[in-house]
Amino acid sequence: MKKSKPIEKELKKHIGEWVAICNKKIVACGSNPSSVMDKAKDLCGNRETTILRVPEKSQILLL
Amino acid sequence: MLSSKEISIPYNKLLDNNLRPSISIKFDPSDTQSVLCLLDSGADFSTFPVSIGKKIGVDFRDEDPINPPSQISGKIKCKCYKVATSFYVSWQTESISLYVIWVNSDKVYPVLGRRGFFDKFKEVVFCEEEKKLIFRW
Numbered sequence: 260m261k262k263s264k265p266i267e268k269e270l271k272k273h274i275g276e277w278v279a280i281c282n283k284k285i286v287a288c289g290s291n292p293s294s295v296m297d298k299a300k301d302l303c304g305n306r307e308t309t310i311l312r313v314p315e316k317s318q319i320l321l322l
Numbered sequence: 323m324l325s326s327k328e329i330s331i332p333y334n335k336l337l338d339n340n341l342r343p344s345i346s347i348k349f350d351p352s353d354t355q356s357v358l359c360l361l362d363s364g365a366d367f368s369t370f371p372v373s374i375g376k377k378i379g380v381d382f383r384d385e386d387p388i389n390p391p392s393q394i395s396g397k398i399k400c401k402c403y404k405v406a407t408s409f410y411v412s413w414q415t416e417s418i419s420l421y422v423i424w425v426n427s428d429k430v431y432p433v434l435g436r437r438g439f440f441d442k443f444k445e446v447v448f449c450e451e452e453k454k455l456i457f458r459w
Contacts, residue, residue, distance in 0.1 A: 293377045303354070309358050
């Protein structure tokens with residue numbers, strides 16, 4: 260059986276992008292969060308989904 | 323006697339061992355989509371991209387742009403709007419209302435800052451040793 264990669268490894272490919280995660284899998288990604296939310300809705304329906312922007316390895320956030 | 327409640331939330335493992343203090347919020351409690359936000363005790367304001375605002379129904383047409391907060395202004399060319407917004411966290415049934423700085427750039431991270439969020443709680447503890455957040459209210 261093919262073992263799925265841990266989500267953290269998968270997220271590395273999407274640094275700086277918006278991604279949608281459903282059932283511990285990335286189901287949508289892109290530069291526009293609204294499109295990612297739409298794609299995820301289409302694919303996941305009413306399953307719980309988390310939307311996030313994948314942070315760079317190190318960053319400073321001061322607002 | 324004062325009753326106090328608390329919840330602890332583990333830091334989120336997003337990349338390698340870089341654990342980040344973050345929480346998920348929903349703009350509509352019945353929605354199945356939540357947005358993961360970084361918690362920033364050094365940020366005065368909470369920020370989100372305008373595109374998420376439009377998605378959840380924030381109407382920016384009548385809003386006048388404000389000067390971007392200093393940290394954003396030097397990094398991203400963008401318009402910002404300060405709009406009263408409500409959202410939900412998983413451990414409370416009532417919404418949290420605050421002024422959000424909506425930034426017209428998809429490069430901005432969803433961030434929860436102090437004004438309107440941290441001040442809703444008696445204590446917000448960043449427990450670095452155990453890599454968890456503790457909210458007391």
